[in-house]
Amino acid sequence: xxxxxxxVKGTRDFYPEEMAVRRWLISKIQQVSAAFxxxxxxxxxxxxxxxxxxxxxxxxxxxxxxxxxxxxxxxxALRPELTPTLARMIASKQNELTxxxxxxxxxxxxxxxxxxxxxxxxxFQWNIDLIGADQIAADAELIAVAAEFLRSVGVHPDQVKxxxxxxxxMDAQLSTIGxxxxxxxxxxxxxxxxxxxxxxxxxxxxLDLGLVPEQLSQLKSLLGSADLWQQSPxxxxxxxxxDSLGVREYTAYEPKIIRGLDYYTGTVFEARxxxxxxxxxxxGGHYSNLVGDVGGKPLPGVGFAMGDxxxxxxxxxxxxxxxxIPAGEAVFVSVFAEDYRSTSNRIAARLRRAGFKVFSYPGxxxxxxxxxxxDKLGARAVLVIGPDEIERAEVVLKDLTARTQQVLPxxxxxxxxxxxxxxxxxx
RNA sequence: GUGCCUGUAGCUCAACGGCAGAGCGCCUCACUGUGGAUGAGGAGGUUGAGGGUUCGAAACCGUCCAGGCACCCCA
Numbered sequence: 001x002x003x004x005x006x007x008v009k010g011t012r013d014f015y016p017e018e019m020a021v022r023r024w025l026i027s028k029i030q031q032v033s034a035a036f037x038x039x040x041x042x043x044x045x046x047x048x049x050x051x052x053x054x055x056x057x058x059x060x061x062x063x064x065x066x067x068x069x070x071x072x073x074x075x076x077a078l079r080p081e082l083t084p085t086l087a088r089m090i091a092s093k094q095n096e097l098t099x100x101x102x103x104x105x106x107x108x109x110x111x112x113x114x115x116x117x118x119x120x121x122x123x124f125q126w127n128i129d130l131i132g133a134d135q136i137a138a139d140a141e142l143i144a145v146a147a148e149f150l151r152s153v154g155v156h157p158d159q160v161k162x163x164x165x166x167x168x169x170m171d172a173q174l175s176t177i178g179x180x181x182x183x184x185x186x187x188x189x190x191x192x193x194x195x196x197x198x199x200x201x202x203x204x205x206x207l208d209l210g211l212v213p214e215q216l217s218q219l220k221s222l223l224g225s226a227d228l229w230q231q232s233p234x235x236x237x238x239x240x241x242x243d244s245l246g247v248r249e250y251t252a253y254e255p256k257i258i259r260g261l262d263y264y265t266g267t268v269f270e271a272r273x274x275x276x277x278x279x280x281x282x283x284g285g286h287y288s289n290l291v292g293d294v295g296g297k298p299l300p301g302v303g304f305a306m307g308d309x310x311x312x313x314x315x316x317x318x319x320x321x322x323x324x325i326p327a328g329e330a331v332f333v334s335v336f337a338e339d340y341r342s343t344s345n346r347i348a349a350r351l352r353r354a355g356f357k358v359f360s361y362p363g364x365x366x367x368x369x370x371x372x373x374x375d376k377l378g379a380r381a382v383l384v385i386g387p388d389e390i391e392r393a394e395v396v397l398k399d400l401t402a403r404t405q406q407v408l409p410x411x412x413x414x415x416x417x418x419x420x421x422x423x424x425x426x427x
Numbered sequence: 428g429u430g431c432c433u434g435u436a437g438c439u440c441a442a443c444g445g446c447a448g449a450g451c452g453c454c455u456c457a458c459u460g461u462g463g464a465u466g467a468g469g470a471g472g473u474u475g476a477g478g479g480u481u482c483g484a485a486a487c488c489g490u491c492c493a494g495g496c497a498c499c500c501c502a
Contacts, residue, residue, distance in 0.1 A: 006493080063428075111500090113501080114428080115495095116494090116496070261501090280502070367460055373462085379462095384460075398461075400462065
């Protein structure tokens with residue numbers, strides 16, 4: 001056991017059961033993305049460090065990216081996020097693309113962070129963006145995509161809420177309180193932390209930033225104001241859009257939502273479980289300049305990202321991950337004795353050409369052992385073909401789920417199998 | 428990167444300075460041409476690694492590795 005070379009810290013192995021869950025998640029993501037007319041794309045997993053140097057918070061690149069020199073000495077990063085790659089891809093074809101673009105992607109990312117619950121060093125992320133649209137309707141659409149995804153995996157609106165705010169609104173409010181321009185970025189970051197620090201600590205930090213006690217109390221009453229959005233024409237319009245899109249129940253206004261990344265300029269949102277057990281499930285917002293840093297003409301857009309780790313933890317805790325049997329729907333062809341293997345092979349090959357998933361037994365063991373093997377692998381049906389059956393041109397067809405078996409003329413095998421597989425596989 | 432907690436059979440956990448155990452799982456048999464049930468046997472451990480203290484360490488002490496929680500940051 002100790003001799004097994006260990007895996008890299010913060011990575012996960014996907015055994016067939018886990019891989020089946022990942023496939024299931026991807027299929028849900030793909031379906032929702034396609035339902036809104038989004039097109040799939042991807043970029044390389046390796047990028048030059050220069051791509052990230054211009055934007056991306058310094059910490060993400062300097063301390064959280066996996067960076068290494070290639071054999072020529074050039075510094076290469078394993079992509080820690082997709083947005084810079086997206087910006088480059090958009091900028092490269094800015095004059096031939098039809099805007100607004102609706103693009104989505106799902107793939108691996110790497111960040112050199114300390115692993116903990118909901119955070120690994122290698123993870124998968126769904127990215128989805130609507131690029132080249134500055135309207136409230138665009139923001140509403142992305143939030144609707146997120147909400148419809150939650151709906152499609154069975155999450156109820158009282159289990160997860162998409163919390164929404166607008167940086168323009170917060171900026172205006174900070175201005176009203178009299179917080180000078182140069183202080184606002186720091187204050188915004190402090191707002192982002194309000195639920196992570198004890199009240200006294202938070203108050204002290206806020207005062208240390210330069211706020212006067214009067215401003216602090218005004219700020220705190222601001223952050224407790226659930227109706228603040230009504231003062232924002234953008235958010236008022238946004239919630240009206242969400243209503244007509246049929247996802248209003250999944251959303252809520254939350255003045256504490258700011259989002260860390262600097263490039264968000266308008267609507268910002270993140271999905272949280274209402275029980276507060278997990279970190280953010282997804283996060284995104286509106287940006288006004290996607291491609292400026294990579295040499296294109298400024299383009300607005302809106303998008304969000306969802307990592308696989310937190311959403312799967314959440315779905316697991318809610319019992320919403322279906323039981324998926326990797327070899328489900330498969331047919332097992334037993335081998336009665338070595339002399340009969342060729343007969344079993346012929347039937348297995350015939351069934352495969354007919355479209356069935358078929359697996360057999362390479363060795364030679366007692367029937368009960370072969371059946372046990374088929375059962376543990378989750379086979380749906382088993383064929384037994386021995387001397388009696390061959391003599392009469394028949395096969396024994398067992399339904400492992402129903403625990404029944406029937407003797408069929410060999411010619412009716414496909415029909416019998418189809419009938420078994422057509423039955424609802426309820427557990 | 429900072430602080431705190433944890434690591435015993437494949438899994439979940441006992442033993443807490445004095446012979447390393449249980450349940451589940453796994454293997455064999457009862458089962459002669461039939462899976463999940465039942466019963467009877469059996470295998471499986473240098474107690475995460477490598478040091479120290481001690482007559483004696485799974486236990487106590489420091490180091491490393493891995494996991495968890497909070498910070499940082501964010502998916």
